[in-house]
Amino acid sequence: MRLAWITLATLVAACTKQGSDKPSSRDGVIAAWKKAGLEPSSFTPATTQVGKDCVSATVNKLDVLICSFGFEQEAKVAEDNGLAWIGDATGASRAQGSTLIVVADRHKADPSGRTINQLVTLRTK
């Protein structure tokens, strides 16, 4: 009985932590970009095949999609859907923990890919 309570308490704690991480991960990513001198426009909710909880915007003329997932593995699996969202353009789809960052250079604004690299590699503190 005691073991069942401990297990239940652990699960509740894990779920609570997961839930509280979601907004901070996404906000943390955007904050890291701004700190690095990138200029994101306002993010708005996006309806895509990539995930159920996504927002999109432009950052330095690049199209960016950020999706939050419940688990890291879900974000990793969704990387391929991110590639589909990019379409016929240069881009990258990279999971950072339970957050998926997808960047598409549909207007050839970043020919060397330096900004794309910043967007998918900058880590939140």
Add this chain to the structure above:
Amino acid sequence: MTLRWILIVISLVLVASAATADKKYGKQVRFAGIHPIPKAEGGGICYIEGPHVHIYAANKIEYRTHGDDNVFVGDPVAYGWDGPKYTYKGPHPIHVEAVVGGDPDVEYCYLDGPHYHYFQPPEGPDFKVVGGAYFYVSEPPRVFIDTRPTYVGINAVYRPIVYARPVVEVEAPVGWVGARVEFIGPGVAAGGRGVMVAPAARVGAEVHIPVPSVHVGVEIGGPAVIVHERPAPAVIVVPHGKYKHKKYKGRW
């Protein structure tokens, strides 16, 4: 009628499974790690680390496939790379997973002489550092030797490129793979003759036999490269006109 429908369904299934297996979307081509951008696409270097996509192809001689991705195994400095660089001399293996992640995968670089990569080899006895350059000194796996004819043409691609090449002015360590007979052949040893070179470049070769040293001096736009090598079992001089670079001219 029924047979036709069965064939249609089978065709659709095959097409769908092939698309899934390729993990490609539209015209996308998958890359991993930094790499040169084709001249037709503007040239220079793509600085995206890790997996990403473009809508242009990777050539067969400077790239190796690693899972679904194309990984650049040439010298990025030749194309303007200004990031970290490490000097190697002669052919060597590349542990691709250590460079771009993914499953363990060993590929091979067949560039002769001094060249750069943007990654270091893994620590261990397979490489010796002499004069600031990495020399591969281990027993080469059979596949390393067998696939050489497919990729050794990469030297003809780089020879006419004018850039600051690394300078290696030391005697190669004992066991260096570049001195083995399997790694001496067309485009390897004193292969400067008959090679198309940029107007300002000069390529020269002096071969002394049986004096126990080979002195090769090459100047192509950048610092001179002077390499003192241990005597090889055979020296093969590439005939005039062997490599005209037409196959790759203008592609990269």
